[in-house]
Amino acid sequence: IEARHLLSVSPLPIQIGAVYFEDSSPSDQVGDLFEITFNGGAPGTQLTELRIDTDKLGDGLSLGDVFFHTAPGGPGVYEYFPFDILDSDGIGSVTAQVENGGTLLVFAFEGFDAGEKLTFSIDVDEMGLFTANAVAEGAELEGSVLSAVFKAPHYSVAAGEAVFFDKFDAALADSGLDLPDDDFDPPSPFMPEGASPGPVYTAGAIFALQQEPLPITLSGTVFEDFNIDNQRQTGEPGIAGVHLTLYVLDGETYISTGMTATTDAAGNYEFTGLLPGTYRVVETQPSGYLSVGATAGTVAGATRGVVLGTDVLGEVALLGGEDSVRNDFAETKPASISGHVYHDANNNGRMEPGESSIADAQVTLFVQSGGMSIGIGTTTVTDANGYYEFTGLMPGRFSLVETQPDGYLDGLDAAGSAGGTAHNPGDMIDGVILAGGQAGINYDFGELLPASIGGRVFADMNGNGAFDAGEPLLTNVTIFLLDESGRRIDSMQTDANGKYLFSGLNPGVYGVEEMQPPAYLDSGERVGTAGGKIAANDKIRGANLGSGVAGLSYDFWEIVPAEISGYVFQDGPAIVLKEGDPPPNIPALRDG
Template sequence: MWQLFFGRRSIRRGKAPTAKTPRQCRLETIEKRQMLTAEPAHVGVVYAEDDSGSDLTPDRFEISFVGGAEGSQLKRLVISGDQDGNGFDEDDVFFDTITNIASLGALQGQGAIFRQDLSDDVGTVTFTVLDGSTDLIIDFSDFDAGERAVFTVDVDEAEYYDPSETDWNTINSGFDTITSGIEFQGSKLTATIVAPHFYDITGTDIFLNAYDAKFEGKGLELPADNHNGFVNRTAGGVVTLQQVPLPITISGTVFKDPNLNNRQDAGETGIANVTLQLWQRVGGTYQNTGHTTTTSAQGQYRFEGTWIVPGTYRVVEVQPAAPLFSVGATAGKVDGATRGASSGTDIVTDIVLLGGENSVSNDFAEALPGSLSGYVYVDLNENGVRDSGEQGIGGATVRLLDQNGNPTGRVATTSTAPGNLGYYVFNDLLPGTYGVAEVQPADYDDGQDTPGSAGGVALPPPGDRITGANIASEINAVNYNFGELVPPGTLSGYVFADRDQNCIRDSGEQGIAGVTIRLLDAGGNVIRTTTTDTNGRYHFDNLRPGT
């Protein structure tokens, strides 16, 4: 005969506690438990023989479940009366569930009566047992820690059993309807509990007639061994389970981010061999776990293993070697939701993980700097273009300007090397807007200056400044050139009477005044005209280099 009762203490529903009544379970308030680690779970069962001397009143089982991780539930109980593990034989206890003389069971009682009373909190219960079987399987749904249950079923003991006997009366005459606590002792209790973020876990215990010691300190709401004077009519077992959290992982990518948007876009490649450190928060302070990993050829990294347990973590990137510089860090996601936060450009922190959770896309963006270069040169044809054959000017000073045109403090001196004469370069520039200013070289006149490949504006002479060069990551801006002019020259001479016809103006040879002199270019064209003075001298000044 079966009867089943479940309940929850009324205090959990906001009502005043009520006194315990027969065959009505009460449920404890669930004690506070930690989210990341689990206190032990205890599943206790007390068996009580009715001791009425017949099967008219079934025997009683009380179940209590406490502790465990947050969300723990009792999923299955197995009570086995096969005390020696050799199958049904003498001294085993078994479950008498039907009223049929042609079945196992002493006195047969009232037979099978199954009743189930469930509160809204408990869900369903399923019993699996064959009449005369030593094993009773009970499957639960929504049986939370702090809840209790009571069920009744007839339990008989096989005091004598001959497996070759076929007469039911003879067989059943060897069974005892009264199964005391000492006779139930040795039966096995198996319990399985489940919880989010933890492995399912199963444990076993053996029922004892004197069970108070094993229940002590467990917090189980179950009758004591001598409750109501049934010291030898009860047996108890308790299964203590220490849950193990499911593994967690933390992963992400270190990548080049030339557009500086702190997001890995299509075509942006990972960076290999970058070191990542894992820190864990302990007592409110982050401590280095000592565990590191390095990125793969694709820039990916992953912390995993049995050593990484649920907790709160921080990932720290060891900044890669120059010229790479940090753009930013991005907190990852767990099941599509952001978990954690960035702290600066090289840290993702406050990653709280429960068992079985995987934090992905904890990413770190890096970028390569750019450069700006050009020449200081002699612009022979004054066209503002550094043409082939126009020579650089070594030793000139060029200053780097910020986006507002102010000096940054960086200064370059143009090269004096024959193969690179007049060249200057500013390397390792963070993305931004820059300019350059030239200190006008001595012995040269100012020529035209030209912005280069990253744009900008050159001030007209005597500006010696180019501004507005937009330098992006990995961009090498070239041809920010300063053209210089050779100072103008003169051409002069005399027209004189060469008395001795030696083509040399000797002492005493008189100059001829008023002679017209024409200046020709390389093509023979007249470009200027003058006349000799009273001494026969002529003079052309402000002549640019040329023929």
């Protein structure tokens, strides 16, 4: 990865320095002074270890080396002065180790932060050819080595060293450290009375260190989320071959780092070798899946970052040594649901061979939440085979609503392979729960063609129980429609042709009843094409009207009443008899 691809604001270099001052008193009346400080570095940078090694050639104390005269005896001359801290304001603790006559002064610090200063005194003598010299000037300390170790959160340990030089003003000026210059100006408040500062008596060691951030990683998993809860559970597999791109914040804009990753066989991905910065991870949507969501990862168990979209995680601010894990993306395979709209000829709620399909019927799919359908739904229409299908669905709970097709009556609907409840009547199937990759099939809507029953009323002039041409058709005769129990549910009157027809009926068992027309005598009735039986005079019951069935020839016929007439009259004048006369021969007397 080229450096320009990863942007990071590097901390200021650490500038560390130590300045030495020899008081030049001829008999070691006071100890010699050292001032040590540093600046710069990453936040939280602390000086933890420091060494002053005066064994210039590494061959032990030899001619030209200086050493620490801290106790009676040893190679030192005149007075000795042990290590003494003169000022350590702000520094947590200072531990020093040095041997009398030794060439190594070792410090361990706690809480030594940038800008703080340690000032201490210790007697420094020079090793001569035969005996020591109590005065060790700057040129005599020159060649000694100052080494330091720094620690800071999120950065590797930084360590370095530099040699003390008699002349050090240029290095001091470049460092910006608050230390006296080669002339020991400004003079230290701890300088002995009568001391004569000047370049002869000073030496300085100054150097810079650049801290390196600890390694950073950002990782996560792309997985198939069976229950679409955006959390990975046991058994939910990773998705291999998914591409992810890493961006880094540059000012107020995210730019590409040039780094991409591809998930392995377990669905895992990782970006390594990152510099401190704020990152964004973008997932390329894998083919054949739908996005469920993303989960911001954690650093040391605490969430770091935000979800910016189902395929985007951002604002992942990382410092050196931090590992951002579980930056996960949840995917699911799309679900589908399908079925038919058909003419359920036998009204049994099952689509069976021979039953015809209904094209161009409208079906609407709704997402359900809390038992209620939400949104405006998605609508499709059946094809020439009465088939419909909704694909590419996010798993969830659904309902289907059919718009009743023209010319049909609501029949029995049936839930399919993924369960649910068909509401009959109602043209709705709800409570269908589809998991990722599941295909719910056979969500069928059965429809019925309306049935009818009809016939005619006529005067059977020849008494043969059949309508013959020329026989009178009776108009305005009231006919009742009966339900299966024989209850009257509708009525109408015959038309000018003596006909009646009850149409638009739901399939079922029906009957018809005639109200006897006045001026006619009851004769008979006929069971028509849909069967049934004569239940009483002028009443037929039990006609089984299936879907689309037209019950015909449910006829009633009447008899025109016959007539007979004549006269009663007096045939001739009255015949008068006297009492006791025999009766006359009437036929002889009258002609009838």
